[in-house]
Amino acid sequence: MRVNTVNKAQKVAGTCISCHESIDVGQGYYWAAAFRSPRVVRHIECGPFRASQIASNDKLSSLYSAQEAVEDWIEGSQGETFTLDDAQAVMEEAADAVEEVGEQYSEGASSIEDGFGHPTSQSEEMTDHADECSDWASALRDALDSLSEFDDSDDEDEDDTEKTDLTDEEKFDAWRQEVFTAMQDAANECPL
Ligand SMILES: [Zn+2]
Numbered sequence: 450m451r452v453n454t455v456n457k458a459q460k461v462a463g464t465c466i467s468c469h470e471s472i473d474v475g476q477g478y479y480w481a482a483a484f485r486s487p488r489v490v491r492h493i494e495c496g497p498f499r500a501s502q503i504a505s506n507d508k509l510s511s512l513y514s515a516q517e518a519v520e521d522w523i524e525g526s527q528g529e530t531f532t533l534d535d536a537q538a539v540m541e542e543a544a545d546a547v548e549e550v551g552e553q554y555s556e557g558a559s560s561i562e563d564g565f566g567h568p569t570s571q572s573e574e575m576t577d578h579a580d581e582c583s584d585w586a587s588a589l590r591d592a593l594d595s596l597s598e599f600d601d602s603d604d605e606d607e608d609d610t611e612k613t614d615l616t617d618e619e620k621f622d623a624w625r626q627e628v629f630t631a632m633q634d635a636a637n638e639c640p641l
Pocket residue numbers: 465466467468469470491492494495
């Protein structure tokens with residue numbers, strides 16, 4: 450979707466999709482509108498639109514939201530303590546959302562083919578998208594498979610792998626970055 454920029458609003462331009470405050474006269478804003486949809490607006494100060502906010506349809510918006518959820522979690526977990534299970538749960542949730550979109554593409558393809566009695570270029574494209582979503586969901590689900598829970602090697606108790614202490618901060622940080630990289634790489638595989 451094309452994003453338009455207004456450097457100085459001539460009148461109140463609506464409610465910012467980011468900060469939920471009004472866009473007042475004199476403020477700069479971005480706006481975009483999908484076909485037959487209300488336009489979305491955002492203060493320039495609040496930064497550019499996220500892909501999910503200006504996707505041209507709901508399926509794309511859901512896919513981009515799944516990607517953004519992973520990125521937001523990474524962003525919010527900088528410097529934080531978490532377990533591999535926590536990270537896996539984020540990836541599972543994203544994968545579920547992506548699979549759901551894949552099913553919508555499949556259903557869309559089936560209903561077109563039922564209507565025409567044969568595949569069309571549009572139904573074939575939707576089938577391709579369904580396959581791509583399914584592949585991406587698997588990539589999200591499997592992204593952390595090669596990593597193991599943070600191992601505090603000073604700790605002899607094998608069951609106690611979730612706890613870290615500050616003296617191991619650097620080790621934990623390295624592990625955390627590995628998790629983030631694996632998550633981000635998988636998130637980047639968004640096919641559409
Ligand atoms: Zn704003």
